[in-house]
Amino acid sequence: MAKNVGKSKKIVTPQKYTITSITYSLCGLTILGILILTVVTSIQVGGFLREELRLRIGDVVTMMAKKLDGDLHKKIQTIDDNKTEEFEKLKHDLGEMRANGTEIANAYTMRKLDTGEVAFIVDASEKDQSATGEIYPSESVTETLAESLNATPETNKPYIEYETSKDDWGVWLSAFAPIFTSSGKLDGIVGIDVSANSIRKHQLQYIITIVTASLIVILITLPFVFRLMNFIRTMTADLERANKDFRRLLDNSGQGFLSFGTDLIIDNEYSLACETMLGQMPVGKNAAEVFFPDDKTKAELFRSIISSVLNEKDEFVRENMLSLLPAEIQQNDLVLKAEYKILEDEKFMVILTDITQEKRMAAMLEKERLHLELIVLAVSDSRNFFDTIEGFREFLAQLPKELSITTTPHTLAKMLYREIHTYKGLLSQFSFPTTPKFLHIVESQLSELLALGDALTAKQIADVILSENLSKPFEDDLAIISKTLGDDFLENGESVVLSCRQALQMEKLAVRLLRGESIDTSVAEIRAFLNEISKLRKVSFRDILMGFNGVVQQAAERMDKEVLPIIVKGGADIWIDPHNYQAFLRSLVHVFRNAVVHGIEHPEARWEVEKEEAGKITCYVAIVEGVIKLTITDDGAGINLDALREKIIATGIYSAKEVQARSNDEVAKFIFMDNFSTQQEITELAGRGIGLSAVQNETQKIGGNVIVKTVAGQGTQFIFTLPLQQDDSNEGFQPCQQEN
Numbered sequence: 001m002a003k004n005v006g007k008s009k010k011i012v013t014p015q016k017y018t019i020t021s022i023t024y025s026l027c028g029l030t031i032l033g034i035l036i037l038t039v040v041t042s043i044q045v046g047g048f049l050r051e052e053l054r055l056r057i058g059d060v061v062t063m064m065a066k067k068l069d070g071d072l073h074k075k076i077q078t079i080d081d082n083k084t085e086e087f088e089k090l091k092h093d094l095g096e097m098r099a100n101g102t103e104i105a106n107a108y109t110m111r112k113l114d115t116g117e118v119a120f121i122v123d124a125s126e127k128d129q130s131a132t133g134e135i136y137p138s139e140s141v142t143e144t145l146a147e148s149l150n151a152t153p154e155t156n157k158p159y160i161e162y163e164t165s166k167d168d169w170g171v172w173l174s175a176f177a178p179i180f181t182s183s184g185k186l187d188g189i190v191g192i193d194v195s196a197n198s199i200r201k202h203q204l205q206y207i208i209t210i211v212t213a214s215l216i217v218i219l220i221t222l223p224f225v226f227r228l229m230n231f232i233r234t235m236t237a238d239l240e241r242a243n244k245d246f247r248r249l250l251d252n253s254g255q256g257f258l259s260f261g262t263d264l265i266i267d268n269e270y271s272l273a274c275e276t277m278l279g280q281m282p283v284g285k286n287a288a289e290v291f292f293p294d295d296k297t298k299a300e301l302f303r304s305i306i307s308s309v310l311n312e313k314d315e316f317v318r319e320n321m322l323s324l325l326p327a328e329i330q331q332n333d334l335v336l337k338a339e340y341k342i343l344e345d346e347k348f349m350v351i352l353t354d355i356t357q358e359k360r361m362a363a364m365l366e367k368e369r370l371h372l373e374l375i376v377l378a379v380s381d382s383r384n385f386f387d388t389i390e391g392f393r394e395f396l397a398q399l400p401k402e403l404s405i406t407t408t409p410h411t412l413a414k415m416l417y418r419e420i421h422t423y424k425g426l427l428s429q430f431s432f433p434t435t436p437k438f439l440h441i442v443e444s445q446l447s448e449l450l451a452l453g454d455a456l457t458a459k460q461i462a463d464v465i466l467s468e469n470l471s472k473p474f475e476d477d478l479a480i481i482s483k484t485l486g487d488d489f490l491e492n493g494e495s496v497v498l499s500c501r502q503a504l505q506m507e508k509l510a511v512r513l514l515r516g517e518s519i520d521t522s523v524a525e526i527r528a529f530l531n532e533i534s535k536l537r538k539v540s541f542r543d544i545l546m547g548f549n550g551v552v553q554q555a556a557e558r559m560d561k562e563v564l565p566i567i568v569k570g571g572a573d574i575w576i577d578p579h580n581y582q583a584f585l586r587s588l589v590h591v592f593r594n595a596v597v598h599g600i601e602h603p604e605a606r607w608e609v610e611k612e613e614a615g616k617i618t619c620y621v622a623i624v625e626g627v628i629k630l631t632i633t634d635d636g637a638g639i640n641l642d643a644l645r646e647k648i649i650a651t652g653i654y655s656a657k658e659v660q661a662r663s664n665d666e667v668a669k670f671i672f673m674d675n676f677s678t679q680q681e682i683t684e685l686a687g688r689g690i691g692l693s694a695v696q697n698e699t700q701k702i703g704g705n706v707i708v709k710t711v712a713g714q715g716t717q718f719i720f721t722l723p724l725q726q727d728d729s730n731e732g733f734q735p736c737q738q739e740n
Contacts, residue, residue: 034214053199057175057192058158064097064190065177073109073179074187076121079132087122095124103198109179110136111188112149121188128169140167144176148189151178164196171196256352259343260287262310264303277336277352291329298326310346318342335359371480373431377550378481383539384547387578388426391586395419396471409456414674416465417446418694425589429551434473505529539578541571544585545619548592552617555596562603562614563596571621574628580725587698590691591632591718592617599636599716609713623724630720639710641667668708672696
């Protein structure tokens with residue numbers, strides 16, 4: 001029986017790629033990569049060496065040029081000068097500098113002759129020294145050498161060859177630097193050469209070192225690579241994926257995120273926006289120095305608060321302490337908003353937001369708002385506006401005369417101090433953007449001068465208060481109005497407004513007079529019309545006082561207080577020529593401003609003592625026995641008489657016993673003294689102690705007087721008695737009784 005024997009099938013097993021095979025492959029690729037990197041590095045090392053050498057010889061030749069005396073070098077003109085001490089000194093100095101350099105073969109100086117040829121002057125080369133006046137081969141003069149021989153003080157720099165060049169003595173890498181005399185004239189150049197053989201020797205040494213180091217690295221790392229490759233690959237992939245997702249989130253947020261520990265050293269992980277915002281890579285740097293590079297005080301405060309936060313256990317207190325850190329950081333032209341968070345493991349995170357554009361826009365809008373406010377106030381209250389600017393112009397015009405008067409410098413300084421203080425307040429009332437700030441600075445300077453006492457000189461006052469210095473910001477502010485309203489507005493000045501009816505009546509009257517007709521002023525209609533015309537340039541006392549409402553609201557806004565519009569009772573039928581009371585009326589700005597700054601309380605404080613949240617200033621005007629009685633009352637906290645008594649004692653005016661014997665009204669009078677203020681801080685609004693002194697001074701100048709009464713917690717009254725000018729403009733009115 002025969003058997004059929006079949007052939008067995010060969011089973012092919014698919015090739016499996018194990019972790020080991022992958023690891024070996026990666027190891028092989030790593031080694032190959034190292035070898036390729038070695039070769040590439042070796043190829044590039046020549047360029048790197050040459051660039052490094054160029055920078056080095058550039059520094060050396062610059063140093064040589066600085067050390068060589070250009071005036072001394074100028075004296076070496078011919079071969080005969082080689083015997084002089086100057087030549088020997090230059091050659092010795094040049095040779096010593098060459099010897100101290102690294103592998104510098106040649107060091108020499110050259111000069112461009114009138115013929116255009118280049119000649120050696122001093123040669124301190126190691127070999128083949130050239131004599132003075134020996135002409136350098138023209139075919140060997142490179143562009144770099146030619147450029148150095150045409151250098152100027154403005155283009156003073158080292159001139160370095162980009163490639164080696166060949167001349168009659170060999171192949172060199174050269175550098176040149178100009179030599180200038182003390183007068184700034186170019187007298188030649190100093191040059192140094194490094195031989196090409198020296199460069200090639202270093203190249204070979206670097207290549208051998210790189211290859212040897214690469215082989216050592218391969219041998220050392222190979223065993224570890226096999227074991228760690230798989231683990232590293234897996235962990236790296238996971239970590240990179242997480243980092244990529246996280247970085248993508250941060251980089252696209254438009255904000256800067258960074259963190260640091262107790263040492264303030266910024267961590268590696270931060271958002272890309274930080275580099276743009278901070279102008280540098282912040283990693284590894286001290287956060288205080290990165291945030292405040294030019295402000296040591298803020299940097300130290302930052303360190304102190306961060307340290308204190310870490311030592312504080314109460315979380316609520318820690319959050320409050322963080323709020324003391326700067327909320328804004330200035331970085332060059334950028335303004336960054338900074339938010340601070342406490343992380344785990346005593347880490348801090350800072351979130352930065354670029355708010356530069358917001359700040360610029362806000363500043364621009366605020367500037368435009370102030371300009372608009374100035375324009376609106378100038379138009380709506382033109383009478384007081386022109387009265388103020390004309391008064392200030394007159395003050396500036398009179399300055400040279402006042403500075404030349406024979407009064408004592410101290411008296412002169414006090415007078416000018418009052419004037420400046422008053423005009424600062426008046427111009428602030430009309431929202432002048434620049435002049436009040438400048439006047440505030442002048443005020444501070446005058447205050448310092450007043451402290452000199454009898455040592456003060458008129459020249460010191462003149463140096464501070466030159467009219468030219470005061471005129472510039474004033475005219476700049478007025479230019480804002482001219483630009484918007486036109487030059488005619490300022491040139492025409494204060495205008496008088498006629499109604500259509502008055503204009504027609506005046507026209508008829510003019511026609512009759514031109515015809516030669518006589519005018520019977522006893523006719524009621526004509527007499528009434530003439531009375532109206534006689535009052536056109538005058539203003540009621542009520543309107544004058546209402547004009548101070550702007551300064552009241554302005555001060556209230558800056559002090560975060562609420563004040564109702566000024567209330568005026570009486571005065572509507574008391575017509576005066578404002579120019580006769582001009583200086584006094586200007587000084588009243590201090591009374592109204594002080595009522596807001598010192599008298600009326602903040603809304604919270606008023607609410608606690610059961611007052612209306614908005615303060616109130618009331619003016620009472622009446623004519624009593626032929627004089628004007630003006631009372632300005634506020635419902636604030638009143639004058640702090642205890643603080644006033646302490647100030648009187650501290651200044652040595654009275655002893656504690658004498659002060660206690662004085663009545664409240666007597667003590668209150670001290671607020672009219674020069675430089676007498678209980679406020680500790682000096683601001684643009686108050687604190688000088690000069691405003692009320694100016695008020696009393698101007699009141700007395702027109703023959704009036706002022707007294708002050710105050711009740712703690714209820715308010716303060718300023719009571720003025722002013723002379724009344726008797727004329728026809730007040731004819732027929734019935735005096736109002738003063739209200740109490």
